[in-house]
Amino acid sequence: MSISDMTTRQDLIAAASRYVTEGGLETDLARLVAHKSVSQSEGTPEDLMAYLTGEMQPMLTAMGFDVAIHANPRPGGAPLLTGVRIEDPALPTVLVYGHGDVCNGEAHRWREGLSPFVLTREDDKLYGRGTADNKVQHLINLKAMELILKENGRLGFNAKVIIEMAEETGSYGLRDFFEEKKDLLASDVLIASDGPRLAADTPTMFMGSRGGMGIDLTVDLRPSDHHSGNFGGLLADPAIILAHAIASITDKRGQIRIKEWLPDSLTPDIREALKDLPPRRHDADWGQEDLTPSERVFGWNSMAVLAMANGNIDAPQNAISGKARATIQLRFVVGTDVEGVIPALRRHLDREGFPQVAVKPSRGEAFRATRFPPDHPWVKFVEQSLAETAGRKPHVLPNLAGSLPNDAFTEILGLPTIWVPHSHAECGQHGPNEHVLLPVMEEGMRLMTGLFLDIAEKGQSLPRRG
Numbered sequence: 001m002s003i004s005d006m007t008t009r010q011d012l013i014a015a016a017s018r019y020v021t022e023g024g025l026e027t028d029l030a031r032l033v034a035h036k037s038v039s040q041s042e043g044t045p046e047d048l049m050a051y052l053t054g055e056m057q058p059m060l061t062a063m064g065f066d067v068a069i070h071a072n073p074r075p076g077g078a079p080l081l082t083g084v085r086i087e088d089p090a091l092p093t094v095l096v097y098g099h100g101d102v103c104n105g106e107a108h109r110w111r112e113g114l115s116p117f118v119l120t121r122e123d124d125k126l127y128g129r130g131t132a133d134n135k136v137q138h139l140i141n142l143k144a145m146e147l148i149l150k151e152n153g154r155l156g157f158n159a160k161v162i163i164e165m166a167e168e169t170g171s172y173g174l175r176d177f178f179e180e181k182k183d184l185l186a187s188d189v190l191i192a193s194d195g196p197r198l199a200a201d202t203p204t205m206f207m208g209s210r211g212g213m214g215i216d217l218t219v220d221l222r223p224s225d226h227h228s229g230n231f232g233g234l235l236a237d238p239a240i241i242l243a244h245a246i247a248s249i250t251d252k253r254g255q256i257r258i259k260e261w262l263p264d265s266l267t268p269d270i271r272e273a274l275k276d277l278p279p280r281r282h283d284a285d286w287g288q289e290d291l292t293p294s295e296r297v298f299g300w301n302s303m304a305v306l307a308m309a310n311g312n313i314d315a316p317q318n319a320i321s322g323k324a325r326a327t328i329q330l331r332f333v334v335g336t337d338v339e340g341v342i343p344a345l346r347r348h349l350d351r352e353g354f355p356q357v358a359v360k361p362s363r364g365e366a367f368r369a370t371r372f373p374p375d376h377p378w379v380k381f382v383e384q385s386l387a388e389t390a391g392r393k394p395h396v397l398p399n400l401a402g403s404l405p406n407d408a409f410t411e412i413l414g415l416p417t418i419w420v421p422h423s424h425a426e427c428g429q430h431g432p433n434e435h436v437l438l439p440v441m442e443e444g445m446r447l448m449t450g451l452f453l454d455i456a457e458k459g460q461s462l463p464r465r466g
């Protein structure tokens with residue numbers, strides 16, 4: 001039977017479902033989670049490399065990919081893996097992305113009975129660091145292709161894979177690598193998975209992401225602390241100065257007060273795309289007052305305080321600190337002048353009377369905001385495929401609320417980008433008790449198997465590079 005035979009499509013999708021329901025995914029994911037592939041302060045270069053050499057390389061090699069592991073173009077950067085499988089140059093080429101690195105485990109913050117690098121199942125939840133972000137997401141996409149290869153002997157399209165190990169530190173070096181390897185990575189479309197579904201019971205697809213920029217603020221007044229009684233009321237308190245400086249950036253409900261930090265892209269067509277989305281958990285008295293919750297998170301910019309440091313919160317001393325620090329973050333959509341963010345902040349703080357506050361970008365690269373046309377033929381094709389497999393229309397977002405290195409694919413490789421997430425909004429990514437839902441995993445396997453089968457059957461009619 002050919003791939004176009006609906007019985008064959010249904011049989012392969014059923015097999016994809018069994019991979020989850022019969023425990024195959026749980027077994028494979030447990031092995032991936034056990035790798036402490038942390039790209040932040042708790043990690044080591046050896047653990048990052050082990051994820052590629054111990055898991056990704058053998059898996060892709062067995063699938064007939066030509067696999068290579070590359071040094072990062074930037075000094076001290078994490079390695080990257082590429083896999084290439086060309087069945088026929090006349091066929092469309094799909095690029096699949098994933099990141100094997102994870103955030104710090106922070107084991108002390110997980111509840112009793114859970115450990116970040118041991119996969120633990122409770123009912124329909126699988127707990128572990130990297131489950132949602134991003135190990136299960138690229139595992140599902142690779143396993144869907146593996147299933148088709150085992151059953152049909154071919155994919156019916158060309159496939160390329162890129163796995164990076166530094167997404168949680170700003171995809172350090174990824175853009176340089178793409179510039180160097182444009183020919184190696186040349187494809188017709190990016191189909192990848194990251195981020196959460198808008199609702200756990202409905203597939204989601206998005207074509208871009210909000211950008212993200214970290215900014216370090218420092219008030220450094222003196223080299224040592226001073227007694228708070230003997231010097232209280234005499235010496236300026238850097239923490240108070242910093243707190244007021246941060247408070248000046250937004251009003252009391254978090255609305256940004258720096259006009260240069262606001263976008264110009266919440267146009268009528270974007271508002272139309274966002275109007276019928278399901279409600280999200282939100283605080284009614286927080287965020288841009290004249291926008292809907294969906295417009296605030298998908299169509300607007302927001303500022304958050306990620307961390308503050310002054311003294312020792314676990315053992316406070318009767319002293320005025322000499323220095324206070326904070327890291328804030330701007331999440332921004334298309335239509336924001338990225339290069340102007342830091343200068344605009346400097347001008348704002350000077351106007352508000354805070355020249356003592358030093359400003360600099362945080363370590364790691366800023367993710368740039370991207371948004372791809374929702375009426376592009378590849379987008380419509382994926383939307384139709386997901387709807388056919390799921391039996392209901394997916395939520396289609398102009399961009400993810402979070403940040404991804406999507407600009408590397410759109411601006412350097414020139415690709416249409418389509419993301420189909422296999423996580424959910426309450427998954428706990430970047431925090432304790434990170435987890436995924438088995439029902440979402442099972443549907444994700446079915447969706448991706450159906451999508452890859454549809455590309456094999458109908459993909460030659462879709463736009464090609466160039």
